[in-house]
Structures are given as structure tokens and as C-alpha cells.
Amino acid sequence: MRDNVNLEELQEYIASLELELEETQAGLVALTMELTSAEEKYRGIIENSLEGVCRVDREGTFELVNPALIEMLGYQDEDDLLTHCSKISQVLEEPDSHQLLLTYLARKKVQANWETRLRSKSGQLIWVSQNIHQITDKNGQCIGYEALISDISRQKFYEEKLKLLAMVFEHSIEGVVITDDHETILEVNAAFSQITGYTAHEAIGKTPHLLFSGWQDKNFYQDFWDKINGEGIWQGEMNNRRKGGELYKEWLTVCAIKSGGRVQNLIGIFTDITEKKRAEARIHELAFYDILTKLPNRYLFQDRLRHRLDTAKRNDQRFAVMFIDLDNFKLINDTFGHFVGDLFLQEVAERISSVVRQEDTVARLGGDEFTIILEQLTAPEQAAVIAEKVLEQLCLPYTLEGQEVFSGASIGIAVFPDDGVSAQELTQKADAAMYDIKNKGKKGFQFYTEEINTKATLQIQLESDLRRALINGDFILNYQPQFAVDSDQIISTEALIRWNHAERGVVPPSEFIPYSEQSSLIENIGKWVLFKACEQNQRWVRLINRPIRIAVNLSARQLRQKDLVETVEEVLNVTGMEAKLLELELTESTVMDDPEESIKVLKRLKAMGIRLSVDDFGTGYSSLNYLKRLPIDRVKIDYSFVRDLVDDNENQAIVRAILALSKSLNLDVIAEGVETAEQLEFLAQAGCDEVQGFFLGRPVSAEEVTQRLLS
Numbered sequence: 001m002r003d004n005v006n007l008e009e010l011q012e013y014i015a016s017l018e019l020e021l022e023e024t025q026a027g028l029v030a031l032t033m034e035l036t037s038a039e040e041k042y043r044g045i046i047e048n049s050l051e052g053v054c055r056v057d058r059e060g061t062f063e064l065v066n067p068a069l070i071e072m073l074g075y076q077d078e079d080d081l082l083t084h085c086s087k088i089s090q091v092l093e094e095p096d097s098h099q100l101l102l103t104y105l106a107r108k109k110v111q112a113n114w115e116t117r118l119r120s121k122s123g124q125l126i127w128v129s130q131n132i133h134q135i136t137d138k139n140g141q142c143i144g145y146e147a148l149i150s151d152i153s154r155q156k157f158y159e160e161k162l163k164l165l166a167m168v169f170e171h172s173i174e175g176v177v178i179t180d181d182h183e184t185i186l187e188v189n190a191a192f193s194q195i196t197g198y199t200a201h202e203a204i205g206k207t208p209h210l211l212f213s214g215w216q217d218k219n220f221y222q223d224f225w226d227k228i229n230g231e232g233i234w235q236g237e238m239n240n241r242r243k244g245g246e247l248y249k250e251w252l253t254v255c256a257i258k259s260g261g262r263v264q265n266l267i268g269i270f271t272d273i274t275e276k277k278r279a280e281a282r283i284h285e286l287a288f289y290d291i292l293t294k295l296p297n298r299y300l301f302q303d304r305l306r307h308r309l310d311t312a313k314r315n316d317q318r319f320a321v322m323f324i325d326l327d328n329f330k331l332i333n334d335t336f337g338h339f340v341g342d343l344f345l346q347e348v349a350e351r352i353s354s355v356v357r358q359e360d361t362v363a364r365l366g367g368d369e370f371t372i373i374l375e376q377l378t379a380p381e382q383a384a385v386i387a388e389k390v391l392e393q394l395c396l397p398y399t400l401e402g403q404e405v406f407s408g409a410s411i412g413i414a415v416f417p418d419d420g421v422s423a424q425e426l427t428q429k430a431d432a433a434m435y436d437i438k439n440k441g442k443k444g445f446q447f448y449t450e451e452i453n454t455k456a457t458l459q460i461q462l463e464s465d466l467r468r469a470l471i472n473g474d475f476i477l478n479y480q481p482q483f484a485v486d487s488d489q490i491i492s493t494e495a496l497i498r499w500n501h502a503e504r505g506v507v508p509p510s511e512f513i514p515y516s517e518q519s520s521l522i523e524n525i526g527k528w529v530l531f532k533a534c535e536q537n538q539r540w541v542r543l544i545n546r547p548i549r550i551a552v553n554l555s556a557r558q559l560r561q562k563d564l565v566e567t568v569e570e571v572l573n574v575t576g577m578e579a580k581l582l583e584l585e586l587t588e589s590t591v592m593d594d595p596e597e598s599i600k601v602l603k604r605l606k607a608m609g610i611r612l613s614v615d616d617f618g619t620g621y622s623s624l625n626y627l628k629r630l631p632i633d634r635v636k637i638d639y640s641f642v643r644d645l646v647d648d649n650e651n652q653a654i655v656r657a658i659l660a661l662s663k664s665l666n667l668d669v670i671a672e673g674v675e676t677a678e679q680l681e682f683l684a685q686a687g688c689d690e691v692q693g694f695f696l697g698r699p700v701s702a703e704e705v706t707q708r709l710l711s
Contacts, residue, residue: 052128052149055135058142060088072128072151074121084121088147093117093125115152127156175250177268183207186265195250195272197243208268213247215239224254228263232256237273248274290364292342293349301363301371305423308373312416320383320415321426322372323434324352324390327408327443329368332400334594340400344407351393356386371430380415380447387411387445395443410438411445419448462515465501470524474500477532479705481697482551482670485684490709492549492583494692495533496699497525517557526558527567534575534582536702541581544709551583553615556590560597565604572608579609583633587616591630599629606631613670617658628665634689635662639673642693646678659687 046053052069056062062085065078073091075081089095093116112132117125131148169176175192179185188203196203196211203210216238227234234254241247250270257265285291288300296304305321312319326348333341345368352370353362361373372390374383394409412434420426429448437446469475479493499507516522530552537550558564572579584605591598591614602612617635637658641651655671662669671683674693683691697708 052151053147054088054149055144055146056088057144061086062088063144069149072120072126072149073118074124080121091118093119118149126151127153173271175268175270175272177203177208177270179208179266179268181263181265183209183266195242195248195270196240202243211240211242213239213241215247228254228256228266232258238270248272249277250274293346293364295349295353295370296361296363298363298365301361301365301373302423302427304361304363305373305426308375309416309421309423309426313421318377318380318416318418320372320374320377320380320413321430322374322383322387322390322445323412323427323430324370324372324394325410325434325438326368326370326394327410328405329407332405332407334596336401336403344398344400344405347398348394348407351396352390355389355393371427377415380413380418383413383415384445384447387413391444408443410434410443412437412448413445414448459515462512463521466499466512466516466521466525469499469501470521470528474502475525475528476500477529477536477702478699479536479550479702480692480699481705481708482690482692483696485680485688485691488696490548490697490705491690492551493537493705494551494585494699495529495536495553497529513555517555520557522555522557523561526555527571529553530568531571531575534571534577537581538575538577540706540709541577543706547578547581548709549581549583549611551585551613553585554590556587559586559590559601560594564601565608568605568610569608580611583611583613585613585615585636588614599631603631632667634668634670637669637671637688639693642671642673642679642683643675645682646676652682655683655688656686663687 046064046066049066049068052072053064053066054062054069055064062082065081070076070078070081073081075084085091112130114130114132116128116130118128119125129150129152132145134142135144135146137143169189172189172191175195176187176189177185177192178187185203185206185208188198188200192203193199198210224234232255234252236252238250238252239247240250249272251273252268252270254266254268256263257267288297288303289295290297308319311317329341329344332344345364348368348370349362349364352372356362356372357375359375361371363371363373365371372386374386377383390411391409394407398405398407412430412432414420414426414430414433416426419429433446433448437444476498478496478498480496481490482492482494483489484491497509497513499509499512501507513522516525533550533552537548540548554564561567568582568584572582586598586602591602606612611633612631613634613636614630614632615636616638635658637655641654641658643651645651645655659669668689669687670690670692671679671688672692674680674683674691675695677695679693680691680695
């Protein structure tokens with residue numbers, strides 16, 4: 001009985017266990033289904049997440065990677081990613097940094113937000129933000145990590161851009177000001193404060209009117225707002241005032257920021273151009289105005305003359321051009337110095353300007369040359385009235401260094417359209433008229449005439465012929481013998497140039513040398529003469545086997561030639577002639593044209609061993625003070641004193657005085673123009689050293705001199 005009971009109880013117990021097992025299995029199935037559903041839901045969330053998701057174990061090996069992260073890194077699918085990168089460290093820009101973070105998380109057991117850069121399949125670096133947390137087991141032990149990864153590249157791009165713009169804004173050398181639609185200043189940069197003197201604290205909340213200078217009128221601001229409202233931008237120059245009250249000029253650009261067609265903000269960017277404008281004004285002044293007198297210079301004169309011509313042609317008007325050349329300017333400059341000479345020119349400019357009308361133009365072309373453009377003449381006689389007034393002013397005495405000095409002027413006048421219809425014609429003809437009256441030795445003014453034109457045309461033709469003669473070799477040298485007063489043996493010769501003109505025959509130097517000097521051709525002609533003379537003299541020295549000198553004339557222009565000494569040295573080296581056999585002749589007026597500079601040049605020539613002589617002595621205006629300073633070897637008595645020597649007591653006295661003065665200065669003396677035996681006898685008795693003239697020998701060719709040397 002006992003055994004049956006036990007069996008029944010056991011069966012009931014087993015049945016209950018089976019029921020519990022069924023219930024447990026049903027629960028497990030339900031739980032499994034729930035977990036599966038949750039996992040599917042979780043995986044669906046991960047799979048469809050727009051953010052990158054990954055799960056790694058403690059060593060950083062990928063366990064889960066969602067499509068968003070795969071796409072973010074540029075891979076095709078999960079297999080493609082895991083084939084190239086099995087660990088998270090392989091996609092990091094700095095692999096070691098991830099391990100440091102994992103160590104930190106393992107120790108602290110917290111989640112972390114971390115910004116870093118991941119490397120895509122193509123190698124491109126992508127800025128990401130990672131929200132990382134640990135995955136733990138039931139015992140709380142870390143078994144891995146999950147990360148939510150967001151692509152923040154665009155955010156970083158704009159952050160960097162904003163930083164860069166902020167740096168540009170703050171460090172720009174141009175002032176920047178931002179206002180609202182009511183012109184209230186919202187922000188300024190450092191350059192704004194540096195230029196205006198107002199700090200950001202002083203400017204923000206105010207309006208740009210705190211810089212108001214009052215130089216711009218209502219029309220200016222009306223145009224400003226018309227451009228802003230219409231085109232959204234305005235650019236231009238503006239005069240403003242700094243905090244300290246100083247005016248400054250700026251180049252300003254204002255841009256409007258609009259929304260719905262309405263201005264929301266204004267951005268002004270400006271540069272301080274005060275110094276630039278001052279420099280431009282200074283450059284303009286230097287380019288178009290004479291520094292000394294502040295009058296228009298040659299360039300501005302020509303520009304105004306062309307403009308005046310255009311106006312006169314359109315309106316059928318007359319006007320005149322005057323050229324003014326001052327008297328005694330060089331003498332004033334040499335006597336009192338350049339500083340006083342400058343004061344003299346400044347006063348001349350003021351005097352001329354004081355008698356012309358406001359609309360007329362007074363200009364200084366350079367040196368002591370001034371010009372006037374006389375506007376709108378009804379008759380040429382009006383120009384004569386102005387010229388008289390100018391002369392009257394210029395002839396008044398000047399007080400320079402406490403001394404009263406007098407000057408004057410020569411004025412040439414050309415009238416449009418009578419004398420020319422172009423700027424070149426009018427200036428040439430006014431200049432020609434001025435030089436014509438100046439060459440006549442007269443003081444005053446003169447209108448241009450056809451006679452002057454004919455003379456100028458001949459001069460131009462002569463210059464052209466001279467240039468051609470140099471090229472074609474049409475110049476020849478004659479040589480006039482020079483003798484000791486008590487001997488008929490030639491001791492030296494003087495080289496005299498002649499021009500063998502194709503149409504005019506032999507032209508004497510008096511007809512072309514002056515024009516050569518005016519046109520600067522004298523430098524080339526002078527070098528040719530020097531070379532030919534030295535070359536010929538060397539032939540004579542070798543032929544007669546004794547030294548013989550040769551004299552060559554130097555003009556004033558040659559003496560001012562910068563490379564004169566070098567040119568002479570070159571000729572001596574090429575020809576092989578000894579320097580002591582060359583004598584250079586200069587007139588008194590040539591030396592006294594600029595005595596201080598002449599003395600310097602002559603001393604350099606003298607140091608080479610060259611002899612120096614003063615030609616036409618007694619006809620110039622040299623002082624004894626300068627004469628004794630000149631490094632000369634002899635003087636030549638001018639033929640004007642020798643011509644009437646026998647019958648003219650005054651000429652006899654002058655010759656004796658010249659001889660006495662020369663002997664006292666240890667200078668040799670030669671007399672030119674000796675044409676009679678009586679003249680020769682007087683000079684010999686008076687103690688003259690050497691002579692030349694027709695009585696003893698005319699200028700002849702080199703061949704004739706050679707025959708005489710050999711006879």
C-alpha cells in the first residue's frame with residue numbers, strides 16, 4: 001500500500017515538473033522571440049541610422065559596423081571595410097590616440113565624446129565626433145565598446161572659415177565697420193580704431209557720423225544712398241575726421257546686406273589714403289610745376305597750349321605766345337652764387353605774374369627762360385601792351401644781398417592764327433623772334449616776321465649741311481705758320497678749319513662755327529680738327545726731325561664738354577704726339593663764361609703737359625685776378641690792335657701794356673694779323689716773342705707747309 005502511494009505522488013510530482021517545464025519553455029520561446037524582435041529592432045535602428053555606428057571588442061577589433069559608417073569611410077560594404085581594416089585604429093588619423101582613450105574608458109568606466117579625424121578608403125581625412133561607451137558583462141567587466149560616429153566635416157569647415165574670417169577681420173590693414181539698417185555701429189576691427197582714433201567701445205552703438213568732416217555736401221550723400229539702395233554698393237573717396245580732429249582722406253567701399261529687398265546691414269571697408277594723395281599731389285607738382293618758382297613747367301605749358309589751340313580753333317579766337325629770355329642772369333649767378341640766383345628767378349616769376357591776367361598762363365621752361373600764353377586777344381597790339389608791362393617790371397632794380405642789381409629781357413611774340421596753327425609752329429616762331437632781337441643786342445620785344453623765318457630756315461639747312469659734311473668728309477684743315485719775331489723759321493702752326501661745300505665752295509669758319517656751337521655739332525667737329533691736326537703735326541715732326549708745335553682752337557662749348565680732357569688724351573694716345581707740342585687756344589670770353597669751372601679743366605690739361613694760350617687778348621672783359629689764376633703759357637694780341645699799330649698811338653699803348661703785363665706774369669706773347677714790315681718792326685722793338693699774319697705766311701694746305709718746312 002505504501003509503495004502505491006509513493007508512485008502516485010511521484011507521478012503527480014513529475015507531471016507538475018513537466019507542466020513547469022512546458023511553462024518555462026513557453027517563457028523561453030516568448031523571451032527568445034522578444035529578444036529576437038528587440039535585436040531586429042536594434043539592428044534595424046543601427047542599420048538605418050544616419051549616424052555611423054560601430055562595436056569593437058577590448059582590442060579594438062570591429063564586431064559591428066553599420067552602413068552609414070561604411071559609406072562615410074568610402075567602402076562598398078562591410079566585407080570591403082573589414083578586408084582593409086579589421087581594427088578601429090586602422091581608420092584613425094593617429095592610431096595611438098585611440099588606445100589612450102580606451103585605457104581611459106576602462107579605468108574610469110564612463111562614456112566619452114571625442115572629436116578626431118578618420119581616414120577614408122581614398123585617404124581623405126574626415127572630421128568626426130564619436131560618442132563612445134563601454135559594453136560590460138553581468139559582472140561589470142568591460143568586454144568592448146560601442147561608438148556613435150557623426151560626420152562633422154562641414155561643421156569644422158565652417159568653424160575654420162569663421163575663425164579665418166575673424167582673423168582677417170581683426171588683422172586686416174583696412175578699416176572695417178558693420179552697422180545695422182539704422183546705421184548703428186555693431187562691430188569694428190582694430191584697423192578702424194588705428195585709422196580713426198576711436199576704440200571699439202567708443203564706436204559701437206554710435207553711427208559713422210562721429211567721423212563727419214563737413215567736406216561732403218547733400219548731393220554727395222544723395223548719390224551715396226542712391227547707389228546703396230539701387231546697386232547695393234558704393235565706392236569712392238571720402239574726407240573724414242579723426243577723433244583728434246585731423247582730417248584724413250579714405251578710399252571707402254560700402255556694401256549692403258539685403259533681405260527681401262530691404263537693407264539689413266551695411267559693411268564699410270576703407271583705407272587711409274592721406275599719404276598716398278599727398279604723394280600723388282607732390283608727384284603731380286614735380287611733374288608739371290617748376291620747383292623753384294611754382295610756375296607751370298615745360299610739360300604743363302605744352303599741355304595748356306594744346307588745349308588753348310583746340311578752344312581757339314572751335315571759337316575762332318586769337319591768342320599769343322611769348323618767349324622771355326632774361327639779361328645778365330649768368331652774371332648774377334656767378335657773382336652772387338646760386339642761392340641769390342634762385343631768389344632772383346623767384347622775383348622774376350612774381351613780377352611777370354603780377355602784370356598778366358588770371359586766365360593767362362606764365363611758365364618757366366628752365367634756366368632763365370619764361371613763357372606766357374595770352375588768352376583771347378582782339379588784336380595783336382594787346383600782346384604788345386602786356387609785353388611793355390612785363391619789360392617795365394623786369395627792368396626795375398632788384399635788391400640782392402643788399403646790392404642793387406639791374407636786369408632786362410628780350411621777348412619774342414607769335415600770334416595765333418597769324419603766325420601758326422600748331423603748338424610747334426607758335427613756340428618755334430616765338431622763340432625765333434626772341435633770339436632774333438637778343439642777337440641784335442637790343443632789349444625789348446619783337447613779333448615774329450617772315451624775315452626771321454627765312455633766317456631760321458637757313459640756319460636749319462646749314463645745320464643739316466654740317467651734319468652731312470661730317471659724314472662725307474667735306475671739312476679740310478689749313479695751317480697758318482707762326483714765327484719767332486726775329487726769324488723766318490716756322491716754330492709752330494695754327495690749324496684752321498675750312499668747309500669745302502659742294503655748292504658754295506670753300507666756306508670760312510666765321511660762317512658755320514657759330515651755328516655749330518648752337519647745335520652742339522662743335523663737339524664732333526672739334527674732335528675731328530684735333531685729331532687731324534695732331535696727326536699732321538706728327539708727320540712734320542718725323543719729316544724735319546725737330547719739334548714743332550701746333551695750335552688748335554677750343555670753343556666755349558668744347559670747354560664745357562664733360563669728357564674734354566679724356567678726348568684730348570685719347571687723341572694724343574692714338575696719334576702718338578707729345579703733349580708739349582699741342583697748344584690749345586681759347587678766347588677771353590670763352591674762359592670767362594664760367595671762370596671757376598674753366599680753371600679746373602685748364603689745370604687738368606696743363607697737368608698733361610699741354611700748352612694753353614688766350615686768343616684775342618685785350619678784347620674781352622677778364623679781370624687781372626682771373627688772368628693770374630689761369631694756367632696759361634702765352635697770350636695772343638688781337639689783330640684789331642695790330643692793324644692800325646703804326647699810326648694809332650692808343651693801339652701802341654695797348655700793345656705795350658699787354659706785353660708788359662704778360663712779361664710780368666711770365667707769359668709768352670704772339671701777335672696775330674701782322675701784314676706789314678712796319679708792324680713787324682714795331683712788335684720786335686716792343687719785345688713781342690712771336691708773330692703770325694699774311695706778311696709772313698697765309699693759311700695754306702698741309703702740302704704747302706711741308707714744302708716750306710723742307711726748303
